Amino acid sequence: MDFDFGETEKILCEKIKGLFNGDSMADPASLAGEDVEEIRGATLKCLGPLGREGYLTLGLDNEKNYVSLTSIQESLAAISPSLFISAEVTARIFGRLVAVYGTPDQKDEIIPSLQEGRLIGAVAISEDAMNIENDPINTLAENNDDDFLVSGSKGHVVNGPIADWIAVAAKTGDGLAFFLVKKESAGLSVGQKLAMLGYNGLAVSAVSLENCPVPSNYIIGPFDGEEQLKTVRMWEDQILTASALGLIKRSLDAALKFAKGHRSGNKPIIAYQEVGFQLAEMVTLFQTAQLLAYRAAWMAEAGDTEAAVLAHCAKVFCTESAEEVASHALQILGGRGYVSGNPAEEGYRDAKYLQIAGTSSEISRMKIADGVLGDW
Ligand SMILES: Cc1cc2nc3c(=O)[nH]c(=O)nc-3n(C[C@H](O)[C@H](O)[C@H](O)COP(=O)(O)OP(=O)(O)OC[C@H]3O[C@@H](n4cnc5c(N)ncnc54)[C@H](O)[C@@H]3O)c2cc1C
Structure with missing residues (x-):
């Protein structure tokens, strides 16, 4: 297991950490609003710098550099959880879907603008329901001449x-396909x-679609089998795992800063053993979560046969640790935390x-159990 990052990854991580410092034009805090046009504008302003630094391009070549990708993702996830998920859905799920499985024309039309934010x-x-195995997709696509x-x-x-x-997943007579639907398309209703x-x-x-016409050159697939869908869901789980690492880091940093600076009974509260023990638990969870997430990424990169099980272990542990660490942090911040x-x-x-x-x-957990029933 080699987690040595190259200079390029280290530089990008550092750049991301400083990317939104004091930049009033691109401020992730301005995403929190109700007006969707304002959120869209604020999101695009933040995607711009991310695009210029190459963040939105990562993974589009389908090179499986999952370990370095996780470390770079973790940097953004710790800065702005919402911007992170939004940017990742754009680049690492929608973008990768087009870049990996799309046609040359689809790539030419979509990828350059996406990379530039x-x-x-x-x-x-x-x-x-979420369980694809139990609850198949009911969205249907009917062939209608050219679309x-x-x-x-x-x-x-x-x-x-x-x-x-x-990109809307729907069934055709020949299997599952992704339909690239433009925002102004007829028959598309966005709630x-x-x-x-x-978040x-x-x-x-x-989102609902009623006889929404999609030209046949805007279809990715149809696919024989579920391999591509499984890959997309793996990308999704990797993003959610990295997001959990970001949440853990944010909570831990906030609690540590507060515990050192806030005084009670004439002492900084970090001097109280009960507070110190909570911080110790948080650091241990952070270190373990990071290790497991990086190990799962490394196994996926290496094509290890146990990679899928490890990815599920990492998602469960990291996302549940994120809640636990945040709970400890909230407790340490006391009334201010609430x-x-x-x-x-x-x-x-x-x-x-x-x-x-x-x-x-x-x-x-069910998938982990299924996995260990085999040749574990
Ligand atoms: C904020 C948010 C954003 C999302 N964004 C997207 C998106 O961009 N694109 C997208 O495609 N989807 C998205 N989803 C959907 C998401 O991935 C889930 O698929 C969705 O939340 C399904 O939830 P559900 O309540 O229908 O789950 P259900 O499948 O109804 O499950 C309900 C509960 O039962 C449990 N359960 C279900 N089946 C089993 C089983 N067989 N055994 C044991 N327990 C079971 C589940 O774990 C869960 O606890 C989003 C969801 C949320 C909440």
């Missing part, structure tokens, strides 16, 4: 209200931005999304 993408797969008519609905779509393009427990800077909505607007309470609310979305903790 001028395009927002969304991917709509899940419907009534397809797509009908169906998706309950939660990250970037739905602000996306230029939505209101959903009010959510956490308050993230624009998520329902008031809205600090990384501890935000992390406490955000962590729940990471356990539900992608492969949920329950389904992940």
Whole structure:
């Protein structure tokens, strides 16, 4: 297991850490609003610098540099959880879907703008339930001369209200395909931005399609089998795992700073053993979560036969640790932690999304159990 990062990755991590410092033009904090046009504008302003530094290009070549990708993702996830998920859905899910499985014309039309941070993408797969194996996709695409008519609905779509393009998973007579739907397409309805427990800077909505015409040159697939869908869901889980590392870092940093600076009973509270023990637990969880996430990434990179099981272990551990670390941080911040607007309470609310979305903790545990039933 070699986690030695090259100079390029180290430089990019450092650049990302300083990217939004004092930049009023590109401020991730301005994503938290209700007006979707303002959120879209603020998102594009933040994607611009990320594009210039090459962040949005990572992984589009389908090189499996998962370990260095995780470390670079972790840097952004610790700065702005909402911007991180939004940018990742655009680049690492929508972008990679087009870059890896799309046609040359689709790539020419979409990838350059995406890399420059001028395009927002969304991917709509899940419907009534998340368990693809149990609950197959009901969105259907019917062949209609030169195009397809797509009908169906998706309950939660990250970037739905602000996306230029939505890749909609639907069934055709020949298998599952992704339909690249432009935001102004006839028959496409994007719901209101959903009010959510956490990730308050993230624009998520329902999306429905009724006989939405999609020209046949805007189709990715159809695919024989579920391999491509599984790959997309693996990308999704990797992003959610990296996001958890970012939340843990934010909570830990906030608690440590507060514990050193805040005095009670004439001492900084870090001097109290009970506070120190909580910090020790948080550091241990952070180190373990990071190690497991990087090990899972390294195994995926190496094509290890146990990589899929490890990826689920990492998602469960990191996302559940994110909640636990945020809970400790909130406790250490005391009354100040309970008031809205600090990384501890935000992390406490955000962590729940990471356990539900992608492969949920329950389904992940089932897949781990299935995996170890084999030749483990
Ligand atoms: C904020 C947010 C953003 C999202 N963004 C997107 C997006 O951009 N694109 C997209 O395609 N999807 C997206 N999703 C959907 C997400 O990936 C899940 O698929 C979706 O939340 C499904 O949730 P559900 O409540 O329908 O789960 P259900 O499948 O109904 O499950 C409900 C509960 O039962 C458990 N459960 C279900 N089946 C089993 C089983 N067989 N065994 C044991 N337990 C089981 C689950 O783990 C969960 O705890 C998003 C979801 C959220 C919350």
